[in-house]
Amino acid sequence: MNSVRNGLLAASAIALALTASPALAQDVPREQTVIFDLDRTIADPTNFNWFTPGAYQRVQGAHQAMWEPLFILNYESGEIEPWLGTSFEPNDTLDAWTLTLRDGVEWSDGEPFNADDVIFTINMLLGDETAALQEAANMQQWVESVEKIDDHTVQFNLVGANPRFPLDYFSVRIFGSLLIMPEHVWAGQDPETFKFYDEEQGWPIGTGPYTFTTADTSRAVWDRNDDWWGAASGFIELPEPQRLIWLESGTEENRAQLLANNQLDAAQTVTLGAFEVIQAMNPAIIAWHGGMPFSWPDPCARQLEFNTTVAPWDDPNMRRAINNIIDRDQIVNVAYEGTTIPSRTMFVEYAAMAPFIDAILAEGMTLPTSANLDEARALIEGAGYTLNGDIYERDGEPLTADIIVNSASTELTRAVDLIVEQFRRAGIDAIARPVENSVFWGTVLPLGEYDLAYTWLSCGSVNEPWASMNRYTNHFVVPVGERSPGFNNSARWDTEATASYTAIVDEIGSMPLGDPAIPGMVAEAYQYFHDEMPFIPLVQASKLLPYNTTYWTGWPTAEDNYIHPAHWWNHTHRIIHNLEPAQ
Amino acid sequence: MSDAQMTSEALETADAGKPERTMGRFNKWDTPWLNGKLLTGAGIILAILVMGLIGRLVWDTELAFTGSSPLNLPPVGFENNRGQVGEWAHPLGTENSGRDMLAVLLLGTPNTFLIGAIAAAAGMGIGIVLGFSSGFIGGWVDGVIRLAADVTITIPALMVLVVISAVLRQIDLVTMALLIAAFAWQSPTRLIRSQVLSMKESGYVRMAKLSGASTIDIMFKEMLPNLIPYLFASFIAGATGAILAAVGLETLGLGPQRVPTLGGTIYDAISAAALLRNMWWWWGLPTVLLALMFVGLLLVNLGLDEIANPRLRKASK
Numbered sequence: 001m002n003s004v005r006n007g008l009l010a011a012s013a014i015a016l017a018l019t020a021s022p023a024l025a026q027d028v029p030r031e032q033t034v035i036f037d038l039d040r041t042i043a044d045p046t047n048f049n050w051f052t053p054g055a056y057q058r059v060q061g062a063h064q065a066m067w068e069p070l071f072i073l074n075y076e077s078g079e080i081e082p083w084l085g086t087s088f089e090p091n092d093t094l095d096a097w098t099l100t101l102r103d104g105v106e107w108s109d110g111e112p113f114n115a116d117d118v119i120f121t122i123n124m125l126l127g128d129e130t131a132a133l134q135e136a137a138n139m140q141q142w143v144e145s146v147e148k149i150d151d152h153t154v155q156f157n158l159v160g161a162n163p164r165f166p167l168d169y170f171s172v173r174i175f176g177s178l179l180i181m182p183e184h185v186w187a188g189q190d191p192e193t194f195k196f197y198d199e200e201q202g203w204p205i206g207t208g209p210y211t212f213t214t215a216d217t218s219r220a221v222w223d224r225n226d227d228w229w230g231a232a233s234g235f236i237e238l239p240e241p242q243r244l245i246w247l248e249s250g251t252e253e254n255r256a257q258l259l260a261n262n263q264l265d266a267a268q269t270v271t272l273g274a275f276e277v278i279q280a281m282n283p284a285i286i287a288w289h290g291g292m293p294f295s296w297p298d299p300c301a302r303q304l305e306f307n308t309t310v311a312p313w314d315d316p317n318m319r320r321a322i323n324n325i326i327d328r329d330q331i332v333n334v335a336y337e338g339t340t341i342p343s344r345t346m347f348v349e350y351a352a353m354a355p356f357i358d359a360i361l362a363e364g365m366t367l368p369t370s371a372n373l374d375e376a377r378a379l380i381e382g383a384g385y386t387l388n389g390d391i392y393e394r395d396g397e398p399l400t401a402d403i404i405v406n407s408a409s410t411e412l413t414r415a416v417d418l419i420v421e422q423f424r425r426a427g428i429d430a431i432a433r434p435v436e437n438s439v440f441w442g443t444v445l446p447l448g449e450y451d452l453a454y455t456w457l458s459c460g461s462v463n464e465p466w467a468s469m470n471r472y473t474n475h476f477v478v479p480v481g482e483r484s485p486g487f488n489n490s491a492r493w494d495t496e497a498t499a500s501y502t503a504i505v506d507e508i509g510s511m512p513l514g515d516p517a518i519p520g521m522v523a524e525a526y527q528y529f530h531d532e533m534p535f536i537p538l539v540q541a542s543k544l545l546p547y548n549t550t551y552w553t554g555w556p557t558a559e560d561n562y563i564h565p566a567h568w569w570n571h572t573h574r575i576i577h578n579l580e581p582a583q
Numbered sequence: 584m585s586d587a588q589m590t591s592e593a594l595e596t597a598d599a600g601k602p603e604r605t606m607g608r609f610n611k612w613d614t615p616w617l618n619g620k621l622l623t624g625a626g627i628i629l630a631i632l633v634m635g636l637i638g639r640l641v642w643d644t645e646l647a648f649t650g651s652s653p654l655n656l657p658p659v660g661f662e663n664n665r666g667q668v669g670e671w672a673h674p675l676g677t678e679n680s681g682r683d684m685l686a687v688l689l690l691g692t693p694n695t696f697l698i699g700a701i702a703a704a705a706g707m708g709i710g711i712v713l714g715f716s717s718g719f720i721g722g723w724v725d726g727v728i729r730l731a732a733d734v735t736i737t738i739p740a741l742m743v744l745v746v747i748s749a750v751l752r753q754i755d756l757v758t759m760a761l762l763i764a765a766f767a768w769q770s771p772t773r774l775i776r777s778q779v780l781s782m783k784e785s786g787y788v789r790m791a792k793l794s795g796a797s798t799i800d801i802m803f804k805e806m807l808p809n810l811i812p813y814l815f816a817s818f819i820a821g822a823t824g825a826i827l828a829a830v831g832l833e834t835l836g837l838g839p840q841r842v843p844t845l846g847g848t849i850y851d852a853i854s855a856a857a858l859l860r861n862m863w864w865w866w867g868l869p870t871v872l873l874a875l876m877f878v879g880l881l882l883v884n885l886g887l888d889e890i891a892n893p894r895l896r897k898a899s900k
Contacts, residue, residue, distance in 0.1 A: 253856040260859075273655060273679055274856045276664060281859075334650045334681050402752065410854055414680060420841065421649045431753045431840060 028223070028243040031551050031583060034576070036061070036567060037255060038219075038246045039268040040408050040437045045215035048196040048204035050179060051125075051133040053446065053483060058176065060220040061246045064572035066108075066206035067179045070099070071171040072571045075299075075462065075564040076556075078352070080171050083573070084113065084180070084207060088166035094512065095161045099170075101152040104233035107182050108205045108225055114151045120183035122146045122156075124191050130483070133191055135178045137485030138169055141475065161510040168467055172570040174299050174459055179570075208573065209239055218248040239577045241552070252410055259285055262550045266567045269295075269411060269543040272337040284550040288565050289558050293339040296558075296565050298541035299348045300459035302415065304403070305535045308493050309480055310451050312383060312399070316532040321379035323536050325426040326419065327371040331539050335415040340542035342369050345526070349540055352463035359519035365530040367537060376426050392427045400429045404444055404453040407434035415538075416454045445490050448480035456541060457487055465522045466509045472534060473502040493534030501528035554578040615893075621886025627879030628696075631872065635693035638685075646673075646683035647690045647843045654681050658864050676864040679855050682843070684864055691843040692872055694756055695826060698844075701760035702767055702825030707818050709764070710771025715802045717772065718779025729776070732769040740766035741831055748837040755839055763828045771817050778813060782806050812891035816884055823880045830873060845869040 042060050050058045050067075058067070070085035087100045105113040126143060128136040142162055147155040158165065169178045182205060186194065196204045204212055209230060210222040222244045231238045249255040249264065256274050258264035260281040270278065275294060279285050288296035304322065306313040313319060328342035344367055345360045347353045385392035385399055392399040401423055405416040416432045423430030435444055444450050445457070460467030476488035477498075484490045504525035508518055545565055547555035556565040556575060563574045646652055658676040659669035669676055675684035717728040744762055748754055754762075779802075782788060791801045807814075832838050833846025836854070840847075852858075852866035889895045 251854055251856070253853060253859055256856050256859045271679065271855065273664070273860050277856070277860045280664070330650055334654065337654065337679075414855075417680060417840075418649045424841075433752075434836075 031581060032240075032242040033245060034241040034243075034265045034552055034579065035245045035247055035263065036064070037258075037264055037267040038248045039568075041248055042215060042217050042220060043438045044195075045217055045220065046195060046197040048212075049191070049194055051135070051191055053132045053134065053442075058179070058570075059246075059568045060215060061210070061222050061244055062204070062206070062212075062220075063176055063179060063570045064567070065210035065222045065244050065576065066204065066208045066212060067570075068206065068208050068573055069170065069172050069177040069179070069570045070101075071166060071177075072563075072574060073167065073171045073173050073462070074562075074571075074574075075350075076561040078463065080167065081574075085170065088170065090163070090165075093161055094163050094510075095158045097156045097158070097165050098149070099154045099156065099166075101154070102235065103152060104229055104235070105207055106229040107184075107207055108211050108228075109202055111182065111184050112151075113180070113182070113207050115148045115154045116151075117180050117183045118154045119146045119148055120187065121178070121180045124181075124186070125178075128191065131485045132483050135169065135486070137476065137488065139178075163512045164464060164466060164509075167464075168460075173462060173467065175566075175568075176570045209576075210244055213243075220246045222246075236577055240579055240581055241576065244576070259546055259548060262548060265548045265550075265552055266555070267546040267548075268568070269409065269545055271410060271414075272339055272544060275544050275546060278546060282548070282550075285546045285548055286555065286557060287544055287546055288556070293542065293544075295339045295542035295544040297340070297349070298543045298566070299350070299462050300456035301343050301346070301348050301540050302454065302456055302538045303343075303346070303458055303535045304419070304538060305445075305450075305453045305455045305457060305491055306533075307448050307450055307452070307480070308491050308534050309448065312394075313451060315383055317379045318383055319533040319536070321376045321383075321426075322423075323533055324368065324372040324376035324379065325422055325428070326368075326536060326538065327422055328367065328369045328539055330370075330422070331415055331418055335411075335418045336539065336542060339544060340540045342539050343367060343537040346458045346468055346529070346535075346537045347461055347465065348459075350462055353461060353465070355519045356461075356465040356522045359523040360526045360530075363523045363527065365523075365526060371422065371426075373426055380427070387427055390424070390427060391429045398429050399427070400431075402431055402433050402451050404433050404435055404440065404450045406437055406440040406454070408437040408440075412454055419454070441487075446483045446487060448484070448490060448492055455490075455535075457490055458535065458537070464513055465518065466505065469501075469505045469522070469525060469529075470509060472498075472529065473505050474498045475502065489534075491534040493532065495532060497528040497532050498534075501525050549582055551582055552579045553582050554580045615890045618886040618889055620882045620889070624879045624882025624884070624886060627875055628883065631692055631876060631879070632696060635689055635696075638689035639693075642686055642689055643683075644686050644690050647686035648841070649680045649682060651686075652677045652681045652683045655679050655860075655862065657862075658684070661864075664861055675868060676862075678848075678851065678857070678862065678865045680851070684868060687843045687848055688845075688868060688872060691845045691848060691869065692876075694839075694842060695829065695845045695873075695876070698756055698760045698763070698829040699822040699826035701757060702763040702829070703818050703821035705761060705764035706767030706821050706825070707771050707814065709768035710775055710817070711807075711814070713768065713772045714775025715779055715806070718776040719783060719798065719802050719806075725776075728772065732772045735766075736769040736773075738766070740828060744828065744832055745835065745837060748832060753840065754837070756842060759829060759832070759839060760825070763825045766828070767821050767825055771814075771821060774813065774817055775810065778810055779806060782809065812887060816887035816891055819880055819884045819887060823877065823884065826876065826880070845873050 038060060047057050048062060068084050070083060072081045072083055074081055084102055084105055085099055086102050089098050101114060107113055122139060122143060123146065125133060125136040125139040131137045131140055142158050142165060143156055144159045145157045149155055167173055171177060185203060209225055209228040211225045213221040213223045224238065224242050226238065228238060230236050249258055252270055252274050255267055255270060256278050259267055259278050275287065287294040306319055308314055332338065332340055332342055345357050347357055380392055385394045403416050403419060405412050407413060413434055420430045420432050445453060458468045458471055460471055471488045472493055474494050476485050477492055477494040478484055504521055508521050511518060556563050562578060563571060567575055652673055654677060655663055656667060656673050656677040657663040657669045659671055659674050662668050673683050677683050713728050717725045747762055788801060788805060791805050830846035833844045834850050836850045838844050838847045848869045849866055857865040
């Protein structure tokens with residue numbers, strides 16, 4: 001009897017020891033810890049399969065601290081900086097690219113990172129028949145095969161000329177890049193279901209200077225790996241912070257309190273009003289600019305996405321009517337409190353995009369900054385609607401518009417509340433439908449389960465036009481209920497105009513960057529888009545990102561602009577390496 | 584307080600009450616309805632309602648919608664964080680999506696009452712029918728109704744409401760009230776049933792039965808008038824509960840989206856960090872109104888309780 005009891009006690013002691021996370025065993029002082037803000041719940045804290053469709057299994061620190069990119073596009077210098085890769089060179093016809101990897105790179109379990117890992121990862125994506133895995137659609141669009149030249153050299157044979165191949169997929173052009181996974185772990189696993197997590201085996205692993213310690217739905221903790229290859233090989237020194245934490249901050253009120261109390265070092269975007277108060281409470285808080293507008297222009301301009309397969313939004317005239325209902329100036333002044341500007345085209349208003357924007361504007365394709373309700377009403381009535389009281393009706397059915405909005409941020413819900421008012425003023429029974437972040441990206445958008453949505457899906461171009469334009473070509477059209485590959489053309493725009501648009505965009509895609517013919521071709525293709533408006537560009541995005549200098553300095557600012565400040569992107573490695581303790 | 588004490592006190596007050604009651608019969612001002620608590624409570628509620636109803640005639644209620652006014656203005660006589668002072672065009676200030684607070688409150692306060700009234704009336708209506716049927720008819724009818732009430736009363740209403748309101752396309756005031764009413768009929772049902780059970784044995788009911796009155800007649804013509812103070816008190820309690828449930832849902836962001844409500848305004852204020860931004864007029868004014876409303880309802884309820892229960896009335900004198 002006694003032995004049974006002792007046995008049980010011993011077993012529970014072991015169980016306790018096993019479940020107690022290593023984080024508890026070792027306490028890291030606050031001044032050696034950097035706390036990043038997470039604007040969403042970690043839906044599945046022990047899933048490190050970043051390919052999972054719709055899931056954002058990397059912003060909890062995985063691609064900022066553990067997985068490194070091959071190259072980093074630095075928005076400030078305009079250069080593509082080498083990281084795990086050292087060079088990516090094309091042949092003369094731009095349809096074969098040769099990647100050279102850095103020497104001495106190791107996974108955190110000691111295995112070398114080499115050409116085999118690259119080839120394995122790309123082949124896995126090429127073999128994904130549903131093209132649902134993240135980046136699979138992109139690889140299948142371009143890559144015919146990958147060849148190993150030697151341990152550190154890989155040749156990508158493309159199906160056609162692509163001058164932007166390294167930029168688009170391997171250089172953190174926006175948010176993320178195609179992350180290479182270790183062959184010795186992933187081989188034989190089903191990439192759709194594999195979680196890449198096993199405490200005993202030490203999974204997940206990466207090449208970055210931090211390894212995973214623990215996570216739950218609201219936080220993830222990463223600790224420095226002092227045996228990191230980068231320091232050993234002389235690539236860069238070990239970063240200063242011993243521990244990195246990603247913490248879900250919740251509401252803006254919470255975020256502000258955490259910043260005021262120095263419990264957060266890098267925060268997600270806040271409204272101007274909140275920022276002013278946070279700064280008054282804690283003078284150590286800074287942002288990209290030292291004064292108005294404080295914010296950094298995010299490359300993903302905001303837009304109103306239609307599901308072009310659903311009546312009445314399958315009618316281009318109805319979509320044009322909406323374009324006339326929108327009052328962009330009001331969205332800027334009310335929802336964004338003057339921290340951004342109206343969009344003039346689908347493109348982000350970066351200096352490098354000016355030639356293409358100008359070419360479009362020169363052809364007279366402009367977006368009104370204020371509403372033109374008379375024209376909107378004429379278009380709606382032309383589609384057979386009549387006003388009954390305040391709301392339009394057709395065959396006894398009221399004209400409704402459910403606008404899906406991601407509830408993760410006040411920025412988005414505020415903008416949509418205002419758009420709803422603008423719709424109502426024009427006689428459309430509009431409502432905002434806030435949905436949870438994972439539902440928004442996981443099902444609603446990719447499966448086309450929406451009528452209208454507030455999105456930024458044309459996001460892509462930052463220094464050339466093809467990346468954004470390509471997203472609305474007819475290569476990606478799938479029926480409602482099937483997953484849009486890579487969120488491309490979720491609007492399911494598929495008309496004769498789309499075909500003409502696609503033909504020109506494909507041609508642009510095969511031309512060298514900077515070819516003088518491109519701006520004219522952009523304007524030509526854009527005419528098809530502008531006539532049918534599968535989505536309506538609204539306003540530029542701005543991110544007012546508070547950084548805290550109480551414990552750490554070296555954050556990116558407009559003055560110290562060594563890189564752009566979006567700390568949930570894959571280039572955050574650069575930021576972390578630049579941090580210095582303040583005390 | 585021990586049971587013995589309570590009984591003796593009750594006896595004392597009952598004894599002390601005897602002579603007054605016989606005297607008071609001839610004084611027309613000694614009607615139990617002139618109850619101080621009842622009048623004060625009703626006065627508060629009426630004042631709030633009248634302000635809401637008259638206010639919307641004289642003030643532009645279109646200002647209650649997003650983007651209609653300048654942002655973040657403080658009430659007249661105050662200054663906001665940026666040093667802007669309040670304007671008479673927006674006497675109670677504005678919030679950060681450009682809604683005028685006065686217009687929001689003028690629309691939102693009666694809306695909140697309306698939800699309470701509809702929900703309580705619907706709950707009460709169901710309660711009367713089921714309570715009477717259960718108590719008077721008895722038998723298997725009683726069994727089924729009692730079981731249904733006892734089982735559903737244990738379901739945490741807010742939880743179910745959160746799920747339902749998340750599924751609906753659009754929640755307007757009436758939908759919301761009816762949703763809440765679905766969880767507000769059990770208490771009136773049980774209350775009325777117990778009253779009916781005790782009343783069923785009284786002389787006048789037996790007399791009515793002997794005279795051949797129909798069940799419906801006995802239930803609604805003979806017994807119901809005697810229950811009016813009870814029903815009233817129960818209605819007020821129901822309305823209070825319904826308003827509380829509605830405000831709870833609204834404050835979680837699950838209320839009507841576009842129609843201004845007090846709870847919804849508090850939700851907006853919280854999600855936009857109004858506490859931190861020192862925009863007290865945004866969260867404070869609706870909170871004060873809600874507090875006043877609940878105090879008013881509580882007083883009415885206490886007053887009605889005293890009217891329905893003479894012992895309480897004497898004790899308070």
